[in-house]
Amino acid sequence: MKIKTTGFLIVLGAIALALLILFVVIEVSNRDVPVDEEKNITTQNVIKVGNTNLGSIMTGLNGMSLYIFRADTSGESTCYGTCAEFWPPLLVDEDSQPVGDGITATLGVTERTDNTYQVTANGMPLYFYAGDSVPGDTNGQGSTGAGALWYVLSLSGTEITAIITETPVNETPAENEVFIINFSYMPSTITIDRGETIIWINKDSDEHSVTSDSGRELNSSFLSKNESYSHTFNRAGTYSYHCTPHLYMKGTVIVKSTSSGGSGGY
Numbered sequence: 001m002k003i004k005t006t007g008f009l010i011v012l013g014a015i016a017l018a019l020l021i022l023f024v025v026i027e028v029s030n031r032d033v034p035v036d037e038e039k040n041i042t043t044q045n046v047i048k049v050g051n052t053n054l055g056s057i058m059t060g061l062n063g064m065s066l067y068i069f070r071a072d073t074s075g076e077s078t079c080y081g082t083c084a085e086f087w088p089p090l091l092v093d094e095d096s097q098p099v100g101d102g103i104t105a106t107l108g109v110t111e112r113t114d115n116t117y118q119v120t121a122n123g124m125p126l127y128f129y130a131g132d133s134v135p136g137d138t139n140g141q142g143s144t145g146a147g148a149l150w151y152v153l154s155l156s157g158t159e160i161t162a163i164i165t166e167t168p169v170n171e172t173p174a175e176n177e178v179f180i181i182n183f184s185y186m187p188s189t190i191t192i193d194r195g196e197t198i199i200w201i202n203k204d205s206d207e208h209s210v211t212s213d214s215g216r217e218l219n220s221s222f223l224s225k226n227e228s229y230s231h232t233f234n235r236a237g238t239y240s241y242h243c244t245p246h247l248y249m250k251g252t253v254i255v256k257s258t259s260s261g262g263s264g265g266y
């Protein structure tokens with residue numbers, strides 16, 4: 001009888017131990033699951049509707065236009081370094097769900113390599129453009145800066161590919177004149193003799209510059225509509241230049257050394 005009781009107690013003890021282990025296992029696994037759900041995802045209002053000459057588009061709360069970069073095919077940003085200086089990402093706080101009044105695109109977040117969190121619309125990371133200076137500017141539209149196209153987005157998150165061109169000007173540049181018109185230099189390549197002067201005239205209402213790729217020689221300020229910039233070329237050579245707010249605007253001046261004077265230069 002005594003032996004039977006002892007045996008019964010051992011079995012009872014074993015069952016109790018088994019239940020304890022089971023309880024601990026359940027407790028641990030229960031704890032594992034809710035940890036993620038305990039993250040407090042709070043909504044953060046970061047986007048609003050902006051009205052531009054491209055229609056209603058997504059902008060930051062500061063009213064500045066937002067763009068997607070066609071190179072971001074994986075849903076993650078490929079724009080870092082110099083690219084991100086020209087195209088600053090729209091960021092949110094960690095554990096935030098971005099939202100925006102009037103925005104029907106699916107908004108999300110992608111983590112950048114510097115551990116900041118960039119807002120996405122329909123999976124595409126969003127950026128501002130450093131060449132925009134006031135709300136309504138869409139100077140980055142259609143840019144190929146950093147090697148792929150940049151477009152603003154409709155409120156549903158589809159890219160708008162239209163390029164607004166300014167009204168045509170019914171005049172053509174005179175000799176040694178370059179028009180800055182419809183976001184391009186006309187002519188884009190001009191050939192002169194050494195010692196000659198070229199004058200650039202901005203025909204657009206957007207501001208443009210004439211800036212040497214090398215950082216030397218051509219260095220205009222931002223030219224408003226009808227403002228001009230001139231430069232005399234005293235050395236033969238090929239001078240490539242661009243517009244600082246619109247890096248995709250490119251032009252070339254070819255200066256021949258075969259001019260009559262010959263002894264110019266410095």
Ligand SMILES: [Cu+2]
Pocket residue numbers: 183207208209243244245246249
């Ligand atoms: Cu420009």
